[in-house]
Amino acid sequence: MSLTTSTKATCYAPCTVRQNTEKSHTNRQQPAAAASPKTMEAAAKYSPATLLLLLLLLVLLPSMATGHDEMKSIFVGQRVLPVRLGRPAFGPESLAFDHRGDGPYTGVSNGRVLRWRGAQRGWADFSHNYKHETVAVCAAKKRLVLPESVCGRPLGLQFHHASGDLYYADAYLGLMRAGRHGGLAEVVAMEAGGVPLNFVNGVDVDQDTGHVYFTDSSATYQRSDYIMITLTRDATGRLLRYDPATGDAAVLASGLSFPNGVALSADGTHVVVAETTRCRLLRHWLRGPAAGTTEPFADLPGYPDNVRRAGARADAGHHYYWVALNRDRSWLEEGTTPRSVAAVRVRADTGAVVEALCGLGNATVSEVVERPGGALWLGSVDTPYVGLFKIGI
Secondary structure, three states, X not given: OOOEEOOOOOOOOOOOOOOOOOOOOOOOOOOOOOOOHHHHHHHOOOOHHHHHHHHHHXXXXXXXXXXXXXXXXXXXXXXXXXXXXXXXXXXXXXXXXXXXXXXXXXXXXXXXXXXXXXXXXXXXXXXXXXXXXXXXXXXXXXXXXXXXXXXXXXXXXXXXXXXXXXXXXXXXXXXXXXXXXXXXXEEEEOEEOOEEOOOEEEEEEOOOOOOEEEXXXXXXXXXXXXXXXXXXOOOOEXXXXXXXXXXXXXXXXXXXXXXXXXXXXXXXXXXXXXXXXXXXXXXEEOOOOOOOOEEEEEEOOEEEEEEEEEOOOOOOOOOEEEEEEEEEOOHHHHOOXXXXXXXXXXXXXXXXXXXXXXXXXXXXXXXXXXXXXXXXXXXXXXXXXXXXXXXOO
């Protein structure tokens, strides 16, 4: 399997990106356009509820970017190697590797965290929450398909390598911590600033301090009603920091529109947060003269999910982030096409979008993790497998 720069399709053509030159949080809205024949044809394939969502998004969608920056397009096609989960689990939303580089570990739809042990041994249970020991239908042997809220739903996750602890966001139960050997995870945060956590989502860990950065996507809607966050333009999300030394969770930023994935910068001076509804990344400063402030960092060609720091490239030594896109903006007009953008690589210093990953079909991508040697692991809330690219094979 290999990643190949396409010469047949320019996957970024439908949606260009405006580089970040404004520091305002205000998005200028454009009048709603009439539905095109392609939009109407695509709409016929969807349920009435989904159709309503599409029509409302056409009105609410942030204005299309007007820049014309050139960037590399990686056309994937059928090059994804599926690393399949065992039934009934699906939806490996986020991925993490331990201090030895083993993994990935991922949270799935039945509320458990799984560990990949290689092709010969496959997936194994690593951790679970208290409901799997107290609620009969959540027991592993039941292998039932239940609503996520019954047994919990792990989303973003990341290790603290020095302690071996795995922190993960359970959308319904709070911020969780599993020890080096897994097993029963404990709830370490259920509120922040006196307000209960409602929809815990993205997670990253400062490997030097042990601080855990995470998001609470909405104080109004839970994950089961996530569509309503976008439809209502809800802006009650928060960026939070958990200190394991004190056990306290502090509010770093509030009033965010569907804060999702979060990633700490390589130098630890700031965190980057995906603001899904507004199709952009924010930068919240932790240190320096701007400490405590939040500013726009990058405009994106779609609705961002998780953000992961990527390694420096040998060509120029720049650092980057991989940003997964649940859908790109052109999907509302064209549906899924070979040009549909599933993820982008963003420069960590400027916020410039320099590379787009496309050609993944109807499967959405929730996370991209780049490993040494160039392998890309892909998470998705929709698939019964983790995707893998092996560059050069």
